[in-house]
Amino acid sequence: MAEKALKSSTSNLFSWKSGDVRQIIFALIVAASKLECGLVIGWPAVLPKIQDDNSTRLVLSAQDVTWLVSMPGLTGVASSLIAGPLMEAVGPRRLLLGILLPAALLWLLQAFSAHIRLVYLGRVLSSLVYSLLVPLPSVLLAELVDSRLRGIMLSLEFNFALGQMTAYLMAYFLPWDLATALCSAPVVLAFLLTLLVPESPYWLCRQNQKDKALKSLKNLRGPSENVSLELDEISSKMQERKQTTVEDQQVAQLADPQHYRPILLLTAVFVLRELGGQYVIFSYSVYLFKRAGAALDAFACTLLLGAVRLVFTGMAFVCVDRVGRRPLMIGTSLVGGVAEAVGAVFLLVDIPGSSWMPMTAVMVFVSAYGLGIGPIPWALMGEMLPTPVRALGSAICSFWFSVAVFGMSFAFPFLLDSVGLGLMLLLFALAHVVMALIIWAFMPETRGRSLTDLQDSFKPTTGNDMRE
Template sequence: MHLFLSTVSMPGIAGIMMTLATGPGMEMLGPKKFLLITLLPAGIPWLVQAFTPYLSLFYLGRVVSCLIYTALGPVTAVLIAEISVPRIRGLLLSVEEITVAVGQLAMYVMAHSLPWDVATAVCAAPMILVASLTFLVPESPYWLIRRGQKDAALESLKKLRGPTENINLEFQEISASIQGIRQITIKDQIKQLARPQNYRPVLLLTAVFILRELGGQYVVFSYSVYLFRKAGVGLDAFVCTVLVGVVRLVFTVVGAAVVDSVGRRPLLIATSLVCGAAEVVGAVFLLVDVPGTSWVPLAAVMVFVSSYGLGIGPIPWALMGELIPTPVRSIGSSLCNLNFSIFSFIISFVFPYLLEIGLGFAFLVFAAANAFLTVMLCAFLPETRGKSLSDLEDTFQSSPGHSE
């Protein structure tokens, strides 16, 4: 149990360390180059874990793979937000969550049907593919303009928008949002973080990520087999776990397809509410222990997973790229990811002790966090659908209220 607990907690521990370097790395090298440097060696630690005969090297491979994984969230959110057009930005920002869902489902299947070393080695292949595709992605025009490389920024926009598009207006908007604000170094961004319109969205998104973790998502996906066995579900636990992966993937794709038409705000509020309600239902049936109702906790988990994939999973990452203003986007996204990693570790570490009180009680704690998240979103979250990053720069200048 201690080995399993340390392995499950590893991403959170690694994330705490890696986020301290992600923001400065993005700002120094540029989001695209930092992403490429992170991805190029990403397959090696998986191969080390698969084939090393030494436990110390296995743990080293696990730590390095987790370091790489935790760097990808803020870097991809920033880069995609800064290179995409508003009408499909939500869809593109959801692609990362779709790949996570695909990878998680693949791991469920491989863990059940392949030897663990083969399944682990296979994980290196997607890293090589993604690293190769990253070479084709232009650098962020926002970063290039901040660095005074205006010609390179224009060339980047031409590649991104196509030769027939008029990019002059967008170039001027980006330049205007950056003009007069010194933000070349992390020290400059820390100074900019003191301004209300810059720290308010960072605080809001930090709270969103913390409450999302306290809502139990990490536990549901990391301890799924254990949860089903503990709940006494009649189906084979691995079948239930694969079903979790399929449901998450399907609804993540659906969420990505509708997020640019429905909007981030209503989708996130609705799914956080449904996640909390599903946990309450599951908790009640676990605490009451009615004979013949073991399917109810399974159904509650499936409702939670579908709602998570539909909105509460991908949308916070999208908002991190959209709501954090340009002057503090690198450091702000890193701070959000830092708190996400800290609370991922706390939840994964504390959850086994919560089980000593009871699984039903743990679900009630998670439901309370989702209820609080729903209230906070209703009160403070603005809508970002269809707006350019330049339009969103001053959303929080007066107060973090609604913005339609």
């Protein structure tokens, strides 16, 4: 019976007549833009090779490494303030097209730079692109696909992990300049494919372009599908909510509890996730494995780390719509925190013959990160932020996310020298426990719910549990 139901569900999911496959294809194309984010975060794995390369005129100090690793957070603090207004002014799909092609050219600038200043320039601009790509694909995907298929949004993080793994592989096997240049290839492909994607029907409705919104919906759902009811629902909700742009006092909409509550919740999740150490673990991976005295080569450990993240992110894609966002986030937060705490204990106690244990703990953390902590918050950004303040809300979340990334990545080398890796892992573990408690207390389940339904999830309630 269960097997029959599963077979029926699967055949419905991939029915050309229903238009689901069209949406999945468009979603995967949009998600491919996240390859650029993974490449940007994984690229610091080439820095040890630059430092060891006597044939290049580039001389990198430890301070240069810190600045280059921290750059995505620094640029994100500034760009997050304009990302939301840009999305609203230009349209999410057009903005995505506008930044992908320059992103590919920036990799070539970094690869063939003869001076450290040009490497910095390329890294700054690539990090700016990364910062714009933090909220953009999530928002666009949420407005393109039907609520039944929004589990596909986890492909965003899968592509992020794939880009990062690609950067690790090239850093291991290729000279640093060739590895950097080849980062441009998948970004060019993502740009070309994005030309096929329709614009968000929600954004077109906000711009009072109902004819174009209807055309976009037909392109998404299939020419034979009757999308009039869906368009009417989108339009009526926007009339009901009095859709505004940032210039028309979108800020004033934040006074409504059902608007500011999901923004506060997501901001807390993103900040605590960064305080849990994910960025520094992935970006300083080669240096960290050397510092921890791993039995394997530090580059080999980094490759293993990238592979584990990729595999478990793929598993999240399968699990999230069966288990649900909320339980998966709580469970992986706790597992990740426990893994970091165990690794910390073995580093602090320094038990003879247990040098493999901290590395194992890190891999368990990376597994938990790939399965839930990493991909789900980006899906939630597209699902939970209310339509009237989605542009501004994504900008606020991205701003504090970037502040946390920069603060952690810049301060980490100094904290590491001051308190040691063991104590740092304990602090990371504490952040994950706090995050699990906040999610348990305040986060609703978003699985299978429409965007218009989710907008009502954070209304002040009298006796009803908001999480239900």
